[in-house]
Amino acid sequence: MAPMLGSWDGTGTAQPRSGSNAASSAPKRILYVDAYDSFSYNVVAILEETLNVKVTVMTIDSEWPNGNMNEFLRFYEAVVLGPGPGDPNLSKDVGVMRDIWNLPDSDLLPVFGICLGFQSLCLHHGVPIERLPYPLHGQVRQISTASTDVFEGLSAVEVTLYHSLYANASAPAESSASDCLDLLAWLSLDDGSAAKSQIPMAVRHRQKPFWGVQFHPESCKSQRDACRTLLRNWWRMVLGFNKIANRGGSGSLPDATISPHDHTSSFPDAAYEMLRWSASTSAFSAFRSLERSSLSVETISEALNQPGAPTVVFQSNGRHSIISVPSPGSWRLEYSVELQNLTLYQLHEKGQVAEGCLRVPQLWDALRYVMEMKKVHSGHSQVPFWGGFLGYFSYELSLACLPHPKGSPQSSYEHPTTNRAPPDTSAEDLPDVSLLWCERSIIVDNSTGNIIIQSTAEPDHRPAGWLDETLQLLQNHSNIPNEEDSDRSFLDSILREGKISYPEEGNYKEQIDACKAELEAGESYELCLSCETSINLPTPTTKNDRAVFPWKLYKRLKKYNPAAFSAFATLGNVKILSSSPESFLSWDRESTLEMKPMKGTVRKSPDMSMEKAKEILGSTKEMAENLMIADLIRHDLYGICGPGGVHVEKLLEVEDHGRVFSMITHVKGEVRPDRLGVAVRHMPQLKSPNMAVHGLTALQRCLPPGSMTGAPKERSCVHLKRIEARKRGIYSGVMGFLDLGGGGSFSVMIRMAFSCSVDNRDENCRQTWRIGAGGAITTLSTTEGEWDEMLTKLRTVCTVFTPTT
Ligand SMILES: C=C(O[C@@H]1C=C(C(=O)O)C=C[C@H]1O)C(=O)O
């Protein structure tokens, strides 16, 4: 193989004709065309980190600024066409990418296509794009190269692949292709036939400055040094071409992304209302400490919270547990995406209620505003929460936070009058957001037994005020006697009357096949499919029994399946019992964001050791599942933190999570208000140094959890919604706290049950609890294996709903 290299190379010996800006020291500009992929910001990061360039992001469904592509591209040194879902044969999937290939010779500029961008390049130059015999998603393979051109010095490179389609260079229509494209790299594919076929991994146009790679140089499992060399080689050739062509990005451009989405929304009045409701919250969290106490979290919560009253408890088996305590200034909010309705409820005095209409972005603005205005400046230095909001964001709220490409199937909740979701009465009244404004709380340091009693309400700080009273109360308190027997018979008496509706096996298996069909078509690289089990129970007859039932059930769950993020909530009609092992997003008060997705699960059993679990989870299938999510959350964090701001701490490590072994990845990002990531650069609110504001924004931009959707996130969600045909509700959403000191932490709502039944014996004699369970479907999944995995996860929660005798 001796690719013909055309008439120009990277040495750039020719003299510029005129007006070259080569001497300019300002970073040169690259235009990145984003096909709504979940790896886009990883590409932006590797470009900016490697080439000292500035990247502008333009989504495929954008209009060319001023309707003039040629004019606009003069600002740029080169264009990078990114990866994405779908098929380059369809204009909706590549959008403006296609326009680039039709640039007149006089306006040519260097182009580098990645995966979908590469396929678009090949297709336009006569190479058909077809389906692979088996998709290659999240798989790390060694490719061979021609060792020339952009692969100078790189003979074999290990790279990550995320594609279902490929450029069939040996198809009959190829004769014209070989006239203009040279093959620079290829992969030997063992497709089961006697002869091993080779598929193109990189090409270059012979006359035009167009390159493309089928693999993902930005993936954290692609050989980093080699991929950076590849980009530097390309960049040399870009500069060489531009010099000869006497072109090059010039002029100053705003640091914005180009997309059809209007990011402006009027500031919501609700924000001022929420601020008024928080008037009693001061800028200090005062505290008292009770050293080395043996009081349990359950005992403390029972001592300070009335059964059935709004309560949130985070009972971590990590360092700290948090228990909310009501105060005269307590209030809570509920938001419905479908109705675009916000309701505030005062918990004391006359139980005042306020309602307002606002859109999802305005809700985030309101939350940011309150967190900024009510910043708490000091408190106990060791504890992660001083006061603020505790509660959840549902999966449907998360979907409403995603950008939808123009013309894509919209989510019903954004436009209540059109494209309604399938009727789903069980989810009808479930608030999509429910948050408790919490001034008083108790923190238990699980490692020392120390208890911190804290409050941001000024009257509580006075001597002999609530802090001192509570200290005394807890000092004189002892653990509640073990009521396991009476609790068991109480719970069993209700559970015995329960009806559990399990998902239908045949239906779930059909849904697995439907997912696989989308994976094979190139629509997704991984789909996290789930289904729901519902449990219908009699409502206990007495008011007290109704109030204590969820709490007692929670205690049973906590005991049966202790988890890193066990949590309980009762907020209005909503009750949540969670034994989630998975952290979604947390942030400290200074600048660090952390995400720890979990993907790859095996059930514990007497003959399943950690060693064996590592062997199973070390398979191509399991590693690929986790790697895809690892790359997805790197993208999510790069969108906030920008190039240079994201680091992988742990990649694909197996951990013990109670009843299962799971594989996790741990990624950290540093927020730098002066160098924000592409996803948030347009937000003026983020000039603030307050980490609460950045953390909330990261939450808004990173929902829904990628481990619960698959990648690319937006397109995967569209398919999952159609295939699952239900609202997931709180399952797949997140639950956690927003700390007025600046921090925050949210876990993924899995291994949990929730109910939104009205607690009124007269109106509703039955209550329905819902448990979601599922798993990531890849092309390597087996139908049987996925059904079993779903059942394993379901059992961790469903077991506590079955009577013990
Ligand atoms: C979908 C669930 O879990 C998700 C899927 C996992 C997997 O595929 O291994 C692991 C953890 C979660 O991100 C669930 O628990 O219902």
Ligand SMILES: NC(=O)CC[C@H](N)C(=O)O
């Ligand atoms: N990662 C990608 O860009 C994938 C491209 C295309 N959707 C495929 O599956 O082949």
